[in-house]
Structure formats: structure tokens, C-alpha cells
Amino acid sequence: MTPDLDFQAPSLEELQPHFPAYEITAFIAQGGMGAVYAARQVSLDRPVAIKILPRQFGADPQFRSSFEAEAKSMARLNHPNLIAVYDFGDADGMLYIIMELVEGKSLHHSAYGRAIDQEEAVRLVAGISHGLAHAHQHGILHRDIKPGNILLGPEAVPKIGDFGLARPVGEGHNPDEIVWGTPGYSAPEVVNNPGEVDQRVDVFAVGVLLYELLTAKVPSEPWQPPSAVSQCSPEFDRIIRRATHPSPELRYAKAEDLAKELDELGDKLKKPVLRRAKTAAPAVAGRSHPPVGMRSATPAIAVPQAKSQSVPVMGILAAIIVLGVLGFILIGSGKGGDDQTSATSPKQESPTPKPKLKLKPKPKPSPVAEIPEKKDKPAPEPAKPKPVESITQALVRLQAKLKSGNLSELPKGTVKRGTSHYLLITSARSWIAASHYAEAHGAQLAAMSSKEDLKWAVSELKLTSPCWLGLSDSGMEGKWYWVDGSAPSEDLWAAGQPDETTSDDGGEDYAALLPDQSLDDMPASRNLPFILQWTEGGNTGSIARQLERVSASLKAKRPVFPAGTQNINGSRFLAVPESMSWEQANSLAEGAGGHLAVPSSQEEADWIGTSMRELLDQGEGCWIGGRQKGTATPVWTFVTGERFDFVTWAPGQPNPGDGSEKYLQFGKGEDSAFGYLNAAGGPSEARFFLVEWSAPSRRNMPSAGEANRPAGAEDWLVKYRQIFRDGEKASHERWKRRHDKNIKDFISEMRSETSTARRFSREAEKLIDGITDNMKEQG
Template identity: 50%
Template structure:
């Protein structure tokens, strides 16, 4: 995208100019203009509803990349329906100008209503919780906002917040282009927006929401040094922890999703009184800059005059369409806190020519001051680099690239050394898996403290008063506990009654935490606890995931019993381990093979259920988790597991598999539309997945085809084998029936020949009839119920009735077994149809369905069990 700033060149079109492009709308008036577009009010004629139409500059519409992103986002937003999101109704192109039609909200922006005011803590929590719920809905559909700030939140009736301006949003899975501008508003943008734009995900929006909550409670955004909001505004101190986590500089330490933050706020609100939190101000705290306002006073406005309704209702859109941008060529500022900039002063520039607003009553032009421009976004106080106070976790984030390379020349404050290793306490509570992945991301491992002296040292050095995660688990083997470096655990270190080695819970208490005492306790991995990191001075960590996997591979190679890495799960005898690496499917498969395993495959319904459920906590945004299946090359395109197992226990997501647009030949677990998890086919590139699932499977438990199983790739071969199998199964019983039936036919034909001898001799007509009748019986293999001639009935009626009665009795004796065999065959066909459908083998599935319909008819199936090969009907 052109990095020039469009704010200096965009001229909003006249309303008269736009009318020709919007015949379905009655354009009302001009609302606002900014650098990124102009907004107009309108009435949709067909549905008689008010709407807002945002028109973007032509230079944006001329950029193919921007256009594609805009259209993708508009389509995704139009599918969303949530009370805290501004609805998107339509989008398009008006003579090169992209536009979007959206809900017209009657209210003011949060910036307009709350700027410079302390908002009642209950009201603030309610607003932010609702914003989180709206964001969570968008995130589940794969849409990030990327520019959350007060001006982009509109307050509707009863101060219900609605998130607007997803115009800067893009699909969460879309990779960042380093040559394009970086969106975001200073003070609200998370550190990764500038430092690592490709890593932006839903937690980037959560950072901005945390800043927003801080601002509502304190009337300012966080500054350096960071001060808890309770020290500034008399709010409940429990808000401090929520905001601190939401705005943590390291994305991995924030709430994993917006719903988690909303739940935390809802829980806090349940324990708050309905009125303001009357707590004495902390000593030395600065007086609040404004009085604390309840929701009714602070966020509600008087009823707007009818002539100014649209202007007052959407005044916030002026800020929405003219937000801040960063150019990627600008050197990134320090990551903590977000960079300070001067407030936006677009309204103080030389006034632009405002398009005429032609209304039904041809109202006069607005007088100066009728519509008050929104006040500028608050920004942190300017900081001086030399005065910056960096916290230990901030330092850890800054040093991460060095630490991953084994450079320990600088370590975060609070790091302590012992026996050639450096230890650091991370006070943020995470699940065991997330803590382990956090350690790997920072070039560390979860701490290994193999003896009582080590545990005592950690408790005393870090003043630990509660449980903390260590690098210790049962390593995928119940009751076989090992440290991350492969050392067996000294059982004397357990607390009394520990460990609980019951195998009942597949995700049971198989992970160890350090307790005061000192002692160890086994806990479920889902428990969130602080944790200890460990760096070996040599830079080669025996407990690193890489080293652990190498040891497993070596054990398999040398035919020894392996010690699986910490964090490995034992599911029905097979071991599973999530590897948090964003690499391509082919690379992941090669690494899994080198580790002595393979990309995971569900070998049973239990494994399939566990994989789908457990992997949900590891899915990041719209990036999935690789598993071991791929689509074979044309012409025989079908899905197969890399182990050769039957392609079963797969739950496709809605609309999947889908290979209509681009080659997407590999399989992953990911979150799809409306937040539903399932299997998706995908391109195999590294940007599609944030992890892969490694499996060391038990061969005896694999769901392999049996020697008699029908698992042939070619559908014609499969059908021929299926027919042979059912014919062989029914050979004895059908043979008995067939032999008896043939004897009856032979006897009838002999009697027929004897009874018609005279007639055939003296009548050519009778001779021709009898010959035709006999030929039909031989071809059909059955005696017809009607002779078709009154004359024939006089000659052979009694013989025909006797033979027909015997045939009926023979069939009645065999019919039940025949219908049972046919039902089994139809069921076999239906099962294979479902399997082929899952494999995306549509042609084969349709072919077998035609066979299923034909075989439901008795003659077709009798031909099959009789050893015949009747043709499958054409389409």
C-alpha cells in the first residue's frame, strides 16, 4: 500500500455527486469527514431504516491489497450479529471509491462522553465487559479490530456500547506485509503492533481494551512508571490485576481471549456494591482529575434536537474515519509503554469545503459550534528515555531474542543463579502447558530442582508462599515421574498423600508444582499457577523440548524404552505432545518422523474426542494445529492418514473440506465460523498453523484395515471386492435356495412341455407362445404369477398353480435371510459412501450411491449374490 498519508489529499464528495451511485438509498446529510473517508446519513428505501454510509478515498480503492482486505473484512463483518457490534449491511464500489453501509447508532462516542471524567467503576466494568463480549464474537469469526479506542466505541440507548470502525480490521489469519502501513492508535496499541506486526492476534485487541478500562477508571491512559488505577482513582484494587494482565507487554501473559477478560470483570462486578467503591485514597495519591460520575450522569446525554439528531448521533465517526497510523519506515519506539504522540488536531487545520447537505426541508447551514468536534484522544505524558523504569517482565520481553540465542549477558532483575543455572520467577498464573511454552519462547525451560536442597533454595530465594509450576510430569507414563532433563524423581519429595496416580482422568493430575514445606504436589495441567524459569549458563538446556525429543528419537533408534517429554499425554497407550512451532505441514511431518513418531492420527473414537477437545486450548486466533492427514494427488483425490489407518473419527467443520479456491491438501484442527472447532483442510504453509500435534502411537492400537477389509483406493475395485465378499458370505444359503428353485423350474418346464405337446403339434400360435413363455422363465429364473392367456390357463393352469405354490414356499423360507444379507450390503455401501465423502472423494461417493439404490431392488441384489456383476446405473 502507498505509505503516503491520505489525510492530506482526500476531499469528501458532494452529496449530489453520490446520489447516482446509491439509488437504493435516500441520502440525507453529511455527518463527518476524516483522512480515511467521509460519513453520510441515509435511509434505505426497501427496508425503511436509517443507515450510515462511509465512503473511502479513491487511492485506497485503487490499492489491490487494501481492496481485497477491505472486501474480505466487510463480508465477514456482515455475517456477525451481536448487540455490541455495529452492524454492517452492505459494501461496494462507487466509481472507484470503496464504501460500506452500516448501522446508524443514535448516541455519542465513549470518547465524547467519558473524556476527562472518572467513570463509576460498576459502569466502567459493565461497558468493558460488553465490549469484550462483542470482540469475542468478532474474534471467533476470525476478525481482529486492531484499533480499539474510545472514539471507536459508540454508546447507544442506555449506554450500551457498540464497537465500530472495523474498517481497519482484517482476517486474523492474514499475514502482515512489511511494506504496508501499520495501523493503531498510540497509547492503545500493544507493543507487538510495532515490534512484530506478523504476530498480532486477538490478544492485541485485549491490550487496547485494558487501556480503555484504565482510562475509564482514572481519566487517563497508563503512563511510565506504571501506576495501578486504584492508586489514582479510589477504585477497587482488584481492577489492578485485571488491567495489569490485559496490558501485559508480552502477549502470552495476557488473557487468552476476550471472553476470559469479560468473565473476570463479571466475577468482580458480582462482588461489588451497586454504588461507587468508597475507599480512602492511598497516601500520596494524586487527587482525581474529575468527579466520579455514575452511568446516568457520566455517559448519558440529553435528548438531541430533532434537526441535529444525525449529527449528534454519529459525531464520533469523525474520529473513526480519521485515526492515527504508523508508517513502517518509522523506527519503532520502545515497547513499554506504548509511544506517546500529540493529540490529533484535524479540526484545527484549515477548514475544508464541506459538502452541501441537501435535505427534504433544505435546512440552513449549521452555525459554528452546533456540532462540537470530539476532544482529542488522551495520551500518556511524554517520557524521557533515561527516566524510564522497566519492570522485570518488561525486561524479559525485551531480552527474549537474546535469551533464545543463549546470550545471558543481561538478565531481568530478580534473576538468581545457582549451580551454573539462572532462575527467574514469573508471577503470572498460567496453565502448565502455557507456562512450558512460555519458557520455550524465552529460551528457557521450566525449572528442574532435583533434591530437597534445591527446593529449599527456591522457596527461600523467591519467598514462595503458594504452589508454583516446575518442569516435572509423569511424561506420558502413569506413575513414572521424570524431570524435564530426563532424571527420575526422588519419591521422597512428594507431599503426604501425593501423587495421585489414578488413570481415570485422561488429563488428570500428572504435573507437579512446588509447595512450601518444601514438597511437591501433582495437579491437573489446566490449573493456572506462577512458575519458575531456568536457563543453563551453557545455553544448552537438557530440559528443553528439543533435547527431550532428541532423547526419545535416540531411544527408539537404539530399541530402548523412551522417556517421553514432560507434557506428554497418554491416551489409550499412545503418547501425544503439542509442539508450539509455526512451521509448514511438511516440516512438521518431517520433524515428527525424526522424533520417532508422526503427526497425530485418531485411531479410535476416544482419541478423536480427546484431540478435538484438548487442542482447542492451543489454537491461536485463526491458526490451526497440524495433524497427520493429507489429500492425495489427482485423479484419485481422497483424504488419507499418514499411518495408513482407516480415515475415521474425523469431525469436519461446517463447509469443510473445501478445495474449490486454492490447493489446500493438508489437515488441521482449528476454529471456524461462529467459534466452532473442527477439522479444516488447509494450505501447507507455516502461516496457517501455530503448532503441531506429535504422536508416538502404539502399533497394536492403530485402526489399520484388516486383510479382508475393503479399503481399496479405486472405487470400482472396491465395489467388485464388496460384491465378491457378500456373494461368498451368502454362497451356501443362497445356493441351497437356488438349487431347490431350479429343480422346481425344471419340473414345471417338463410338465409344461408334456401338457402342450398336442397343441404345439397342431397350432403354430400355441407353439410360438409356449416357446416364448419357456424362454422367459429360463432367463428370469422364476415362474410368473400370470400365464397371460385364458387359453393357456385351460391347458396348463393346474400345472402352473402347483409349481407357483412350491416357488412361493421356497422363497418364503429364504426371504428373511435374503433381506438380511441385502441390508448388510446396503449398510456396507452407506459406510463407504460416508468415508469417501469425508475424504472429499465426491465422484466415488456418487458412484456408490447409485449402486446402493440399484441394490435395494431384489433382482439387482440376487444377481450379485448369485455371482453376477450387474452394471451400476449411469448418472
């Protein structure tokens, strides 16, 4: 499929109604293959890039299939050196993909035609190799590694994009398939033996990329070691030669092996080495490029390609084929565009600072015995103002520290009162989203127990509109509690509040602080600013602390459920935003007096489905209280022993696989359709888990006959065989211990008798040694 040269990118106003969950903030770039926009995902307050394709691509079934395959391939990957894909779909006939917004340019744009410093080169390529190793471990080949498909994020971190040519490792070759890749970077078997292509084709391309970064050109025949072309360490010669060997059997078997060697070489290059000084060649006339630190705030400068430079014709044709058939090159994944747009795409530069590579310095001229001419020193350039860090940027930077409880640094604008620190977040969210945001940054929604607290917050934080606080009657129907477990004073409410009435299906179960220093109850779905609170020594309103208090309150028959709990026909449900294994989540739920949630009725099943669709993004999941039991004939069961009813599997689920995926979660299956999925139960497979507190009388329990039905014959035989094996093993071990003791006693007694004999003692000892050796040989 050819690019649509007449494609007109929709305006921000035209596009916004199709993406209600995102705030589209800027247009980045446009080409014949589509347009890219910068946006903010409102629920998580994170920057994203939205790529829109022309309608003609969405109308082509073959192209749509390739597009969806690429999105799904990347969505399964999660690594700092890979561009993350969050979602994809169709908007008014235009295919789209939502991905990580990388604030940077491509490696091609930043380093084309230049040799870069060897330490910088090994750092970049080691990161690329680690990213590829992660993709290979998940069964995905890239098949088109080249500088144009590597973007440089903050701190010049390399990120691999454009998995448009990706396919599963080991997938059979389609004889009708066009040979993919880019000439110069593709391994020989891509053309000569495409049926045998595996992860070593990516290793080959990485080796070519490393050679190019060190020498400013790709390898050619006859082979020249990179150290002979540029002044890099000879240790690169062996690594690159092995990575780019024509025979796949003689290359690194895995990208992980290449990454390990590059890490070791990088560490070695950092150590000081004594070398004999070399006489530098005369410098070329004109200004040379000075070395630039890789973390400079100066924007990277593009080097235009000279007309006299030779460009392989096949390289251009292959690039056109890739653009035409897949139509998915990551157009300007960062602000300011990228070289990955089509030839007609206008470039827009952004003032956002870009990471810059550390270029290899040119040789200095030999010293000349002349009296230097005295020149006036040039006036120093005025210092550039440092960019002002926003609250959102500060929270992203500090997130790991704050989550760990380290409050040594807080975002600008945070105000301290007593042992707590408060920060107003002006980006509006629903109460649930605000609560999850607080938890993700080691905070809680603020709890303020007195009129003085409310007055102080309005004054110090300069409130001009309602904002969420950590106060709720969720799950309690009229009994309000702060997230720290205390009840609010009645005089905190505005006149007539809380009125316990609602104009919203979700109920008015959450409290907001008004500018007049009073509280009002509002529906959770309303988007409002909110106040974060960090407390020295730990947050008493964290979800973990709230869960700890539930069990005690249930035993005291005065239940206080965590804020955010939903009451569905008498059963309480809470989505907890923590990544952990199914077993850990189940243990934590039971410790809180509940269990992982199960649908006991169609009403509960409908609520779980609706709430999960609102909560989960592409690739995210939520643990549910179901698992497989049985060996010969596995059966799905609920942790409560209820009938396994009201479960709507996602398309293609449950996936039998190798039998290891025995745990139940809710998420997106094939064709981006929501439903129940089976999973292996690992901590990286689900971002949430759903806790339920329910009375046994409300459960969908089987009848007595169902509960006591006999086990299947196969399961009975498997269980009996295991019991028999365990018994035989124990019996054998007891016999072995007795046998060994008898032998030991026999030998000891013979030696004792021999030692008392005065005649023939030497002959007797030899005889006993022979008997002992013979017994050892026979066991």
C-alpha cells in the first residue's frame, strides 16, 4: 500500500472527541503514512503519543492485520530500552496506536555520518542489546534494527521502536512474504535462507550498528576491523566480527550474550589506561565538532547529508517498501519530529531540550614552535536559563523515592504542616483515579479533621475550586470515614451536606473541599483537582494500612471498609493498584478479612466488567479469585468454592498452552476485547487485584449433591499413584538407613576384634580391608 500523499491530518479539535480519555495537546508531525500528536492520558496523567493513520489503511484487511500484529507484539514488551505501546484501535475509520512519548530524536538524526566516542557507543549498543534480549525472551524478533529505529529518550537512553517487521521467534517462513529488513543491516540468511531466520539476525544488525557508530560507516568487503578505520579499542574488533559473522552458527547465540560482553567492555573502558602518546594528524581546516556530554541540555544538531555521499539504492527501495506495506514508522515519537517521517513530512522543532551524544573529538594539530598571537578573549555567552520543572515532572522523577517513603525531596509547591506535607494537584481526576495516583507516589489523599485544617488548606494552597480529599462513605452507606480510619466532625460539612442524594449512578460517596472552607459530597465520576498528603513515618491512610484495619473492624463487628470500596448488592469490592503475584494478592486479601473477588451473580459480573473496562489500559490485568485445580483433568474453581458461573472469557481464552497458566484475571484478549484470561500468576502480569468482602449467604454455592460428587477416575488414580510413590520412597529411605548402619556396625566389630589379636594381625587387617572394599563396590 502506497503512502497517501493527499492525507490531511485532523486538527486537534476534530480529533479530541474521539479520544475522551486523553487531552490532545499538540501536533507533532505528518507524512503520507499518517500523523502523530502529543497528548496526556487524563487518568494516569502521563504523556503519550497518538499516531493516526489515513482511512485507506484501515479499509485494507491485510494492512489492518499487520498493524494490529505490530501493536500486540509491542504491548507484550516492557523494558526501558523499548518504546512502550499502551493501546490501539479505530477512531472514525482511522487506525490509531497510543504509545510512550519519547522526548528525543532518532540515533540516525543524532549520529549519521559521525563517529561517536567509544564509551558512548558501547553504552548505547549495550542498552539496545538488553532491549532486544527482552523482546527475544518474549518470543519477538525485530528484524529491522538500524539507527532510524532507535530513539534517544531522556539522558540519551536508547529506545527501540518500529516493530512493524516483528514476528514470533520460530514462526515458519511464508514463501510469498517479501524479504524484509534494510540492506547493509540485514544478515545474509534473510535473503539466502529466510526459513532459518531467528534471533541471530537481530544480533547481526546490532553488530553493524556498533560498527557504524564507531567508524561513521557500515562494514563492507573486504572486512576491515573498526580499530583500523577509527581510533577505537581493538577489543571491539572481536565482538563486532563475531556479531556480524556471515554464518549464524558462529555469531552470539543470544542478544543477552552480546549485551553481557558490551557491559564488561564498557566497565573496562571507564578505567584509566596508560598509553604511549601518538602524534596527532593535522586538523582539517575549519571548525571541528567539540566533544559534547551525553547529558547536555543543548539540543542535538542534525548533520545534513552531503550530495556527494553514496546512498545505497536498495536501501531507499527497501525503506519505501516498508513504508508502503506496513505504513507504520514511528513518526516523530518525540516532539519536534524525526527522520522516520516520509520525505514530504514537514519537521517542527520543539524548544524541549534533547539528549546529545558524546561525539568523538577530532585530532588536535601538532604543536608548532611559534609565539602565539595574542587575541582578546571572546565574551562569554550568557548562561541559558534552566528549564523550570513542573510538578508532574518532579513527581515522575521522584516517584520511586516517594514510594519507598523517602521524603528528603518533594516537588516545588509542597507545604509542610506538622509532620505532614501537602501538595495541590491541579490536573482533574475522578476520586478513584486521584486515589490511585496518590498511592503510586507514596502519598494518600489528604485527611483534615478540623475546621482549622480546612481553613489552612484553602489559604495555603490557594484553592479556587472544589478538590478531592480522602473522605468517603463508600461501602458504608452514610457512615463517613477519613482514609486514616477516623470519623469526620459534623461541623465540617456545608449546610445540608452530606445530603445522601445522588444524580449519578455511582452515588455521591466522596467528599470535596470547597473554597468556602467546608465539605460537600460529590459523585466519584466527577473530575476535580486533589490534595496529596505525605506523613513522616508513614501514611496512616495508605491502602495497605486501610486493609490492615478492615480485618480488626470485622472481628469487632464494626466494619470500616477502605475508601473507594463499592457496595454491589451487599458485597463490597475494592480495586487495589499494586503489581504482585496471584498468590500474594490472594494472601493479602485473606489477611484483610476478604478474598480475591468472584462474580456471584450476573449483577456482580456486570459491575466487574464495567469497572475493569474503565480501569485497565492495554496490556494491564486485574487478578480475580479463580484458579485451576486437578492434574489429569484440570477444572476452573473459585477461591470461595462457589460455582464457576458468570465468567465470560475473552476471545481465544482460556489458552491451554503448556498448562502453567492456572490463574484467573480480567483484561484484554484477542482483538482488544475485554474478558477473563488465564495467566501464569506472576507479579508482572497484573497491575491491580480486586478484593471482595461478602457474606456466605450471598455466595453462589453448589448444592450438597454437587459439592460431594465423586472425583474423576483419572484424578483419583493420579492422587493414589502419588500417595503410593511417597510411601515407597519413605519405606526405601528407612531400609537404606538400617542397611547402612548394619554394614557400619559389622566393619567396626571386625576391626575391633582384629585389633585385640596379637598373631596374624597384619594379615587380618588386609583381609578386612579387602572385605570392606568389596562391600562398598557392591553397594
